[in-house]
Amino acid sequence: MNNQPGFDGNLKQFMNRLFNLGLKRGEVPPGSPGSFQHEAWIRRLLKEKASRRADLNTRLEDVLFIILDTETTGFRPEHGDQIFSVAATRIKNRSILGEFHSLINPGIEIPKEISLLTGITTNDVKEAPPLDEKAEEILDFLSGGIIIGYHIAHDYSFLNHYLWRRYRSSLKQPSLELALLMERLTGSGTFPSLDSAAKYFNIPCHNRHQADADVKIMSSLWRNLLRLCIEKGIETLEDLYIHIK
The missing domain is CATH 1.10.10 (Arc Repressor Mutant, subunit A)
Known part of the structure; x- marks a missing residue:
């Protein structure tokens, strides 16, 4: 002993x-x-x-897609910036299967310029759980599907920084960038912001830069893009990857 x-x-x-x-x-x-x-x-x-995920021959209606967004105190996790809000939605065959949202206590002050952008202050997250307490729930919700988001590399960098620091691991599942999907599937030029993409489909943008609100916008956006896939004869994951290359 x-x-x-x-x-x-x-x-x-x-x-x-x-x-x-x-x-x-x-x-x-x-x-x-x-x-x-x-x-x-x-x-x-x-x-x-x-x-254990869908292979390239899987039909799109059988693939689980997970829309993800985070709000962070800055843009450099390696310099101490932290997540203070996480939201995600699970979608299969254009149907929403589940939703997740949680404020996170980042353990540091939320800068004033970030609070002005998001409407979330340090006081708002004072009683929220730290990321350590929500990690299991977040990782469970993100498991088993392909993650999609606008500027998804930002969200991945923060989650992977946390996972590497805590567990010497990282998210292994694939991700898709919504801005690229918009460009390739609509053929209407570039869409540098979520606002510009939402405007294309006349999707209302309320409470922008709040993770749960942005995920709702992105969920509507993705369901519109799935409809375009059907119209263009894009039936499988392989078809989709070929189309956006």
Whole structure:
């Protein structure tokens, strides 16, 4: 038996890390928490989970797409900027299967210019849970589908920075950029902002730069784009990837 001070606390912390990754209790292996073998095992299992997704021959109506947006205190997670709001919607065959939204306590002040943009202040997130407490729920909601968003690289960079810092891992599933999809599927030039894309389809833009509101806009946008796919004879994932190359 290990009687070192803090061992039980370290074990509990490590087990929580595993469950935050979406692992079930029966999947947790025996051994020493924090060991190289454990970290390697986690990465391997996450990779296996990520591989259980639709292949290129899957018809679009059978693919789960997950619309994602985050609000952050800045643009540089490596310089300490943090997530303070996360929202996502699961869509299959143009039907909404589920919605998620949570404010996050970033542990730092939200800059005034960001509050002016989003309408969310430091006081608004003071009682919100930290990202550590919501990570399991967020990762579970994002699992099993293709993630879509406007300027999705920004959202990925923040989530992956967190995952790497905490678990030495990252999101493995594919993502699609809505701005590129708009350009390729409409053939009407570039759409540098979500506002410009929404205007094309006459989608109302209320409460812009709030994650839950932006996800609602992007969900309407994606369902319109799926309709265009049907009109253009784009039936499978492979057809879609070829069309947007």
